[in-house]
Amino acid sequence: MSAAFAMPDGAPSPGAPGAPSPGAAPIGHGIRFDKVSVAYRGLTVLDTLTLAIEPGEFVALIGPSGSGKTTALRAVAGFVRPASGRIRIGETDVTDLPPYARGIGMVVQNYALFPHMRVSDNVAFGLHAQGAPKDIIAGRVQESLRMVGMQAYLTRFPRELSGGQQQRVAIARALAIRPRVLLLDEPLSALDAQIRRNMVEELAKLHRDLAGLTVLYVTHDQTEALTLADRVAIMRDGRLCALGTSTDLYRRPPNRFTAEFLGRANLLPVTVQAVDGAGRAEVRFGDRTFLASAHDRLAAGQACHLCIRPHDLALANGKDEPNLLHADMVSAQWQGDSHSLVVAAQGHELRMLSAPLDHPPRPGERLALRFPAERASLIAEEAGHAGG
Numbered sequence: 367m368s369a370a371f372a373m374p375d376g377a378p379s380p381g382a383p384g385a386p387s388p389g390a391a392p393i394g395h396g397i398r399f400d401k402v403s404v405a406y407r408g409l410t411v412l413d414t415l416t417l418a419i420e421p422g423e424f425v426a427l428i429g430p431s432g433s434g435k436t437t438a439l440r441a442v443a444g445f446v447r448p449a450s451g452r453i454r455i456g457e458t459d460v461t462d463l464p465p466y467a468r469g470i471g472m473v474v475q476n477y478a479l480f481p482h483m484r485v486s487d488n489v490a491f492g493l494h495a496q497g498a499p500k501d502i503i504a505g506r507v508q509e510s511l512r513m514v515g516m517q518a519y520l521t522r523f524p525r526e527l528s529g530g531q532q533q534r535v536a537i538a539r540a541l542a543i544r545p546r547v548l549l550l551d552e553p554l555s556a557l558d559a560q561i562r563r564n565m566v567e568e569l570a571k572l573h574r575d576l577a578g579l580t581v582l583y584v585t586h587d588q589t590e591a592l593t594l595a596d597r598v599a600i601m602r603d604g605r606l607c608a609l610g611t612s613t614d615l616y617r618r619p620p621n622r623f624t625a626e627f628l629g630r631a632n633l634l635p636v637t638v639q640a641v642d643g644a645g646r647a648e649v650r651f652g653d654r655t656f657l658a659s660a661h662d663r664l665a666a667g668q669a670c671h672l673c674i675r676p677h678d679l680a681l682a683n684g685k686d687e688p689n690l691l692h693a694d695m696v697s698a699q700w701q702g703d704s705h706s707l708v709v710a711a712q713g714h715e716l717r718m719l720s721a722p723l724d725h726p727p728r729p730g731e732r733l734a735l736r737f738p739a740e741r742a743s744l745i746a747e748e749a750g751h752a753g754g
């Protein structure tokens with residue numbers, strides 16, 4: 367893991383006129399991508415990205431491997447140059463500025479603290495390079511380490527720290543210069559699951575404590591994104607495929623890719639029968655009629671996918687419940703705190719998540735399932751890439 371100003375990869379050191387002064391208060395600046403494209407050897411890997419991140423906002427950039435997430439982040443940091451388009455941090459157009467003049471703090475996947483420097487010197491590095499006075503540096507090092515719970519480790523060397531602790535120091539190093547924006551590129555992916563969960567909670571707390579700090583967070587981990595981010599941007603093939611709050615994207619995915627990428631989704635092919643103008647639609651699935659929520663403009667006769675999350679399916683109690691779906695039990699898997707069931711309805715396999723069952727249904731058993739209309743959303747077929 368490395369702070370952008372620490373430059374283990376050979377980039378220049380900070381201290382340029384555009385960087386925030388060592389005594390400046392931490393004021394968040396927005397980040398604005400305006401039709402930004404990046405190409406490597408003629409191949410476009412970031413395609414006209416337009417995205418505005420508000421001051422103080424935490425935005426997670428997620429998407430499959432190779433979808434352009436890191437490239438977008440590195441474009442903000444100044445490590446790759448867009449072929450076209452502009453990038454702004456706050457009011458400043460930084461497209462032509464070198465990395466050190468952009469006022470960014472950056473933490474990447476493989477913590478790259480300077481091994482020969484103690485924790486305090488690692489954290490102080492950027493401030494020294496900015497020419498900050500000694501007393502400011504000492505106070506800021508303490509403050510930054512306190513933010514990440516590492517104030518007791520001032521004199522340790524990186525080799526004397528665990529991976530999680532090294533990452534905390536790297537985050538403190540990035541924060542010490544009071545960056546305008548914090549760029550995090552898969553900062554937790556080198557950690558094991560338990561430490562990772564703790565770090566997610568710590569990052570959430572850090573964001574609450576530093577309310578003004580703008581964060582752009584690249585991850586392929588949906589849980590991290592859903593937990594931490596105010597808004598999530600989903601990338602696909604170098605393009606922005608969806609943008610919205612975590613709950614909106616999860617509850618009302620704008621396209622099939624988003625539904626399947628963000629958590630598990632059961633997608634049933636249905637045909638719209640009627641829409642009521644108040645966000646409700648009646649749809650046909652084989653010989654059944656269901657009610658669902660329709661957030662897009664849909665018309666009768668239109669082919670759609672009905673998106674039902676596994677935990678929104680439940681075993682039905684009565685025969686007359688609305689949205690009854692008949693299915694055959696395929697398999698059940700006990701997962702400790704839940705049961706994961708696979709069922710088949712009219713030739714389609716669906717996944718269902720329930721609280722642990724004492725007597726799970728046997729394979730082949732006929733089941734009646736229900737789901738709430740407001741939790742079942744419709745995705746128009748052929749929905750293309752959503753712009754930002």
Ligand SMILES: Nc1ncnc2c1ncn2[C@@H]1O[C@H](COP(=O)(O)OP(=O)(O)OP(=O)(O)O)[C@@H](O)[C@H]1O
Nearest residue numbers: 406407411429430431432433434435436437438586
């Ligand atoms: N320096 C480079 N030279 C040539 N191609 C590159 C370079 N860096 C990235 N690419 C290509 O650009 C595309 C986007 O890469 P990028 O690292 O932005 O993806 P990503 O979404 O961050 O992926 P991952 O989740 O695997 O890190 C990939 O096809 C990658 O191979």
